[in-house]
Amino acid sequence: MPQEFWRWIESRWTAPDKEWRSAKVITAGVDVGSVSSQAVVMTDGELYAYSNMRTGSDSPNSATNAMNRALEGTGLTLDKIQYTVGTGYGRVNVPFSQRAITEIACHGRGANFLYGPTVRTVLDMGGQDCKAIHIDEKGKVTNFLMNDKCAAGTGRGMEVFADLLGISINEIGDLSLKVEEEPPPVSSTCVVFAKSEASGLLREGWPKEKVIAAYSSAMAHRVVSLLERIGVEPDFAITGGIAKNVGVVSRLEKELNIKALTPKYDTQIAGAVGAALFARELVEKGK
Amino acid sequence: MITAGVDIGAKTVKMVILKDGVNIGQALITAGYDVQRSLKEGWKEGLFTAGIEMNQIDRIMATGTGKKEATMAHDQVTEISAAAKGSVFLDKQIRTVIDVGAEEARVIKINAVGRVVDFAINEKCAAGTGAFTEAMARALEVTLEELGPLSLKSTQAVAMNAQCAVFAESELVSLVHAKTPKADMARAVHDAIADRIVSMVRRVGMEKEVLLIGGMAKNVGFVASLKRELETEIFTPDQSEFVSALGAALIAAGK
Amino acid sequence: MIANFGFKDGSGEFFISLDTDKCNGCGDCIPACPGSIFEVRDEDPNDPFREIPVAAVKESERRKIKYTCGLCKPVSDHPPLPCVGACKAGAIAHSW
Numbered sequence: 001m002p003q004e005f006w007r008w009i010e011s012r013w014t015a016p017d018k019e020w021r022s023a024k025v026i027t028a029g030v031d032v033g034s035v036s037s038q039a040v041v042m043t044d045g046e047l048y049a050y051s052n053m054r055t056g057s058d059s060p061n062s063a064t065n066a067m068n069r070a071l072e073g074t075g076l077t078l079d080k081i082q083y084t085v086g087t088g089y090g091r092v093n094v095p096f097s098q099r100a101i102t103e104i105a106c107h108g109r110g111a112n113f114l115y116g117p118t119v120r121t122v123l124d125m126g127g128q129d130c131k132a133i134h135i136d137e138k139g140k141v142t143n144f145l146m147n148d149k150c151a152a153g154t155g156r157g158m159e160v161f162a163d164l165l166g167i168s169i170n171e172i173g174d175l176s177l178k179v180e181e182e183p184p185p186v187s188s189t190c191v192v193f194a195k196s197e198a199s200g201l202l203r204e205g206w207p208k209e210k211v212i213a214a215y216s217s218a219m220a221h222r223v224v225s226l227l228e229r230i231g232v233e234p235d236f237a238i239t240g241g242i243a244k245n246v247g248v249v250s251r252l253e254k255e256l257n258i259k260a261l262t263p264k265y266d267t268q269i270a271g272a273v274g275a276a277l278f279a280r281e282l283v284e285k286g287k
Numbered sequence: 288m289i290t291a292g293v294d295i296g297a298k299t300v301k302m303v304i305l306k307d308g309v310n311i312g313q314a315l316i317t318a319g320y321d322v323q324r325s326l327k328e329g330w331k332e333g334l335f336t337a338g339i340e341m342n343q344i345d346r347i348m349a350t351g352t353g354k355k356e357a358t359m360a361h362d363q364v365t366e367i368s369a370a371a372k373g374s375v376f377l378d379k380q381i382r383t384v385i386d387v388g389a390e391e392a393r394v395i396k397i398n399a400v401g402r403v404v405d406f407a408i409n410e411k412c413a414a415g416t417g418a419f420t421e422a423m424a425r426a427l428e429v430t431l432e433e434l435g436p437l438s439l440k441s442t443q444a445v446a447m448n449a450q451c452a453v454f455a456e457s458e459l460v461s462l463v464h465a466k467t468p469k470a471d472m473a474r475a476v477h478d479a480i481a482d483r484i485v486s487m488v489r490r491v492g493m494e495k496e497v498l499l500i501g502g503m504a505k506n507v508g509f510v511a512s513l514k515r516e517l518e519t520e521i522f523t524p525d526q527s528e529f530v531s532a533l534g535a536a537l538i539a540a541g542k
Numbered sequence: 543m544i545a546n547f548g549f550k551d552g553s554g555e556f557f558i559s560l561d562t563d564k565c566n567g568c569g570d571c572i573p574a575c576p577g578s579i580f581e582v583r584d585e586d587p588n589d590p591f592r593e594i595p596v597a598a599v600k601e602s603e604r605r606k607i608k609y610t611c612g613l614c615k616p617v618s619d620h621p622p623l624p625c626v627g628a629c630k631a632g633a634i635a636h637s638w
C-alpha cells in the first residue's frame with residue numbers, strides 16, 4: 001500500500017531580468033522536506049531561480065534533483081555557486097552543501113525576505129510538521145515552536161481526510177468553502193479519532209464538503225492555539241503546503257482576525273530562500 | 288437485591304447483572320455507531336442469560352465515556368471509581384489498576400482499604416490506547432487478534448521512531464517494504480504503547496499487586512511488553528473487559 | 543530567543559522552553575535531568591551567528607517529553623523540577 005502524500009504541482013522559475021554572469025556572489029539554499037524539496041539560487045542576495053519538487057525516497061537525490069531543476073536552462077553550474085546551505089528535515093544530507101541550518105532559522109529569514117520586514121509571525125504548515133515562528137524586523141527568530149510529533153495540524157492529517165473522502169488534496173480547500181453554513185468543527189483533535197468521527201458523520205448523511213469544512217475549521221483552531229503560545233503579532237505570513245489550502249487559510253484568518261499577507265512566489269520556497277540568504281552572509285563573513 | 292452496571296466505552300458496551308453480589312448475567316456488544324441499538328441488544332442478551340426481566344432490576348449504574356447515553360440508568364459513576372471497585376472486588380491485594388481501552392488509558396492507585404488515592408488518564412490521543420494497535424494491525428495487514436501472538440515470536444527488537452499513530456502507520460509501511468519481520472514490528476508496536484503506559488504508572492507510583500483490565504488485557508503481546516518494562520508480575524482477570532461494569536453494578540448495590 | 547521544544551497532541555500541550563538569551567551553555571541542566579533530555583551544542587542550529595554554546599532538548603527526546611518528564615511530575619504533587627532548579631540563569635520553563 002504505497003502512500004502518496006502531497007501532490008502539489010511541481011514548479012520552477014527563473015528571474016526574467018537577471019544574468020548570473022554579472023553577479024558577484026552566487027549562493028544557494030536547498031530545503032529537503034519530508035514531502036517536497038526546494039532549491040533556490042540567489043545572485044547578490046536577490047532571487048534568481050528556484051524549483052519545488054517532490055521529495056523522493058532518499059534525501060541526497062532529492063536535493064540534487066531539486067538543484068538540477070532550478071539550474072535548468074540557465075547555463076549556471078554547481079561549481080559556480082560559492083556557498084550552499086541545506087535546511088529542512090533532510091538538511092544534513094545535501095551532498096553539495098557547506099553547512100546545515102534548521103528550517104526554523106531559515107523560514108524566519110526567508111519570510112522576512114519574501115514578505116518584507118513587517119512580518120512578525122510566520123506559520124509554516126508542512127507535510128509532517130507545523131511551525132510557529134516569531135521574528136524581528138531583520139528576520140531573526142525571537143520565539144518559535146515546532147510540532148512534529150502529532151499528525152493533527154499537518155499536511156498528513158489533511159491527507160488522511162482526502163483519502164477518506166476520495167478527493168484530491170488540491171481540491172479540498174475549495175470544496176470546504178462550498179458549504180452554505182459553517183458546521184461545528186470535528187470535536188477530536190487526534191486524526192485517528194477525527195477520522196472515525198468523520199466516518200460517523202458521513203454515515204449520518206453529511207455531504208463531503210460539510211465533513212471537510214468541519215475538519216478544516218478544527219485544523220485551523222488547533223493551529224491558532226499553537227500560534228498563541230508564541231504570541232500572534234501582525235504582519236502574519238503563512239508558508240508551506242497548507243498555505244495553498246484556501247479552506248484552512250480563510251478559517252485561520254477569521255479566527256485570528258488577521259489577514260495573511262499574499263505571497264508573490266511559491267509559498268513553499270521560504271525555507272530555501274532563507275538558507276540561500278544565510279549562505280550569502282556566511283560568504284561575506286568568510287566562514 | 289438485583290443491580291446492574293453498564294459500561295459504555297468507545298468501541299464496546301458491557302453490562303453485568305448482580306443478584307446479592309453474585310454475577311447472574313452479562314453481555315458485551317461491539318458498539319456500532321448507534322449506541323442506543325447496542326444498548327438494547329446488550330440488555331436483551333444480559334437479561335436473557337440472567338433469566339430476569341428489566342423491571343426486576345432494582346438499580347442500574349452507568350459508567351464509561353458514553354455513560355450519558357444510558358438513559359435507563361438511575362445514576363452515573365466515574366470510570367475511575369467503577370474500575371477501582373471492580374478490581375478490588377476481584378482481588379483485595381490490588382494496589383495499582385491499569386485500564387487500557389480502545390480510546391482511553393487510565394492508571395489508578397488504590398490504598399489498603401480499597402480507596403482511590405491517585406490516578407492518571409490518557410485520552411484524546413490514539414497513541415497510548417487500543418486504537419493504536421488497531422491502526423498498526425492494519426498497516427501490518429494482520430487482524431487485531433493476530434497481532435498479540437505474532438509479537439511473541441519476535442527475535443529482535445526494532446525501534447519505532449514515530450510517536451503518533453498516523454506517522455507510525457507510515458513508518459510501519461516502510462518497514463514492511465524494507466522486509467523487516469512482522470513479528471519484530473508487532474513487538475515494537477506493543478513496546479511503544481507499554482512505554483506510554485509505564486510513564487503513567489510512574490506518575491502515580493506503582494505498588495503491588497498490579498492488575499491490568501480493559502480490552503488490551505487480552506492482548507498477550509501487550510501484556511508481555513508491559514511486564515518487561517515494569518519488571519513485575521501483572522495480573523489479568525479472565526474477563527478483563529467487564530471489570531468496570533462489574534464495579535458499577537457493585538456500586539449500584541451500595542457495596 | 544525563546545526556543546520551545548516539545549509538542550502538542552490530542553491530550554495537551556507539552557513544551558519545555560529555553561530562553562537562549564539567558565542560557566550561557568554551562569550545561570548544569572544535563573546531569574540534573576534524570577531523563578537525560580538536554581544537550582549543549584557549540585553552535586545553535588536555530589541561530590547560526592550565535593557565538594557561545596547553548597542548551598537544547600535532544601532531537602530524539604522532543605516527541606517524548608510528556609512521558610520522560612513524568613518521572614519528575616507525580617500526579618498529585620508538584621515538587622520543584624530538577625532542570626528548572628539546576629539552571630542558575632533561569633532559562634528553563636515548562637508549559638505543563
Ligand code: SF4
Binds near residue numbers: 451452551
Ligand atoms: S493525537 Fe492522534 S494524531 Fe496526534 S499524536 Fe496522538 S495519535 Fe497522532
Ligand code: SF4
Binds near residue numbers: 579610611624
Ligand atoms: S522535568 Fe525532569 S525529566 Fe523533564 S526535563 Fe526536567 S529534569 Fe528532565
